[in-house]
Amino acid sequence: MAKNELLVVGELNVDLILNGIQGFPQIGKEIVANDLTLTLGSSSAIMAANAAALGVSTAFGGMVGNDQFGDYVMETLEDRNVSTAFVRRSDSHQTGVTVVMNYDEDRANVTYCGAMEAMTILDIPWFEMSNFKHFHLSNFFLQKGLHQDITAIFKKVKGKGLTTSLDLQWDPADVWNFDYKECLPYIDVFMPNEAEILRLTQENDVESALKQVEPYANTIALKMGSKGSLGIKNGERVQTSAFKADVYVDSIGAGDSFNAGFIAKYLQGAELGDCLLNGNLMGAINTTMAGGTEAFKDKKALQKKIEQLQHIKTTS
Template sequence: MIKYTNYTDNTSEMKRFDIAAIGELNVDFILNGIESEPEIGKEKFASDMIVTLGSSTAIFAANAASIGSKVCFVGMTGNDMFGNLVAESLQAKGVDTSYLIRSNDVATGATICMSYGEDRANLTYQGAMDVMGYDDMDLSVFENTKHIHLSSLFMQTALLRDIDKVLAKAEENGVTVSLDTQWDPIEKWAMDWKNVLPHVTVFLPNEKELMALTGTSDVEEAIAAVQPYLGNAMVVKMGSKGSLLIKKDGSRNFLASFFNKEVVDAIGAGDSFNSGFISAFVAGHPLEDCQRNGNLTGAINTTAAGGTGAFASREAAEKTAKEKFNVELL
């Protein structure tokens, strides 16, 4: 078992990567200016389209790399032109792609995002993201990273099936683990959380996900349900309210969000929170400081469009932190 009380051993190790992000990869086709809703048997026009790297785990990886962590990505795409787009986009963000898996059997996943004002109707073909399991991975990644971040489990059938193996391998190698399950699109919440959470160093749900996972309709009830199973700590993300840190011993720290009076959008705020929290965590900072950094990167995310717009560089994020929120980015 890993001892979670002292992280200094972990931080002093010279590993090639601070964080291996294990998760889904896809391209987004974002259609804007749609004249009316799609109808079977009819053709309609959108006045604008953006083709870009999608995936919430990719936002996490890109922003963690941007603020200074050494990040690699473990994920699967097809051996096709969209797989090239994904790999090149990650590289452009400073994320190492040597652990990407290119499948000849299945295409890169894609999401068609139809924007209607503030709302979006999304349609996803999971493709390669759904088939990457433990046996597909180059297991040397567990020797080469301090930490793994697992995300969007319910979009990845094979990874969810193999979660025990991934967690056991991490434990065997003294690698700490964070988990953000994200929402389950089919709302079955078929994760054996009582067996999974004890092996997770930092669990990172939002309020709705925590309630859905535990089958409760009250946040306090949901927290009480998972508390005995926490491996080390949990942070419940609460949107513009802020976040609640809960440690294994039951102690809590609520931290209000940094107020942004000019929110552009909150797309990817949760992933940006994760990137700030985990970057501070792998650098050896106490959990309360990691939480403050997470709230800060979540707030920085809301100052520009999309999940990565505010994290063009560490300098840009530092400048926003100072000028808008009067806080130092860790």
């Protein structure tokens, strides 16, 4: 059997996205949104679906409930060419849901975690692990069942010969209980954004935050929104600027699309700068349609957008 390339382990949920909201929600009052989209949510699922859209053979390890949203998640992943062979269905937990209230370039999210909290180290498909080349884990803080074993998980994955990446994402509890000194040595690519690395290290500026993390990290890929991204490897820095798309809808999942683009290149053995640029490109494409995966659904349209954005970049 040919080796699968990417195993994404993480949370699964649907996103209910509200756009064009008339004001801000207040207790005791009702406001109206002009647009609703039901879509595959969750950082990890967006990363997996978009990596598959870029031609990476991808499987998912996670947990959903035995409910309609769970069916929707499974069908959508399969529809996007992500294998659900290692996704478990829980009878005792409902599928997670995130209600996204979108305001211009930012959003307010409410997440019901459900089954994603129940997954533990034992639910990871260890017997199949050596059939994969790369392991990516995302949204650590939402997956409470993985917290105590996170270093053991990455250590074991490395022991099976895979390369690894981690996108911690934000900690909704704002506790940031992740021992980066212990865990980062087992992570080949650490993929935070600026706000996250500041909170994790309890520093006030990004430079000081990077200094804290650098001694323990292999490669850092720092996401900086419309400023692009910064890579650090063996003390060397690679700064890249963002791509400029002609349309902007929202940036939900831009970071996950960046991860997909970066890892797709990384799997080809590309240089850090090329991995970052491919991440930036997919992050920018992500912003041209609602949610994290819409812009990656149609292969032809995706290819056209890739060419358009690369053209704008080389001619500006």
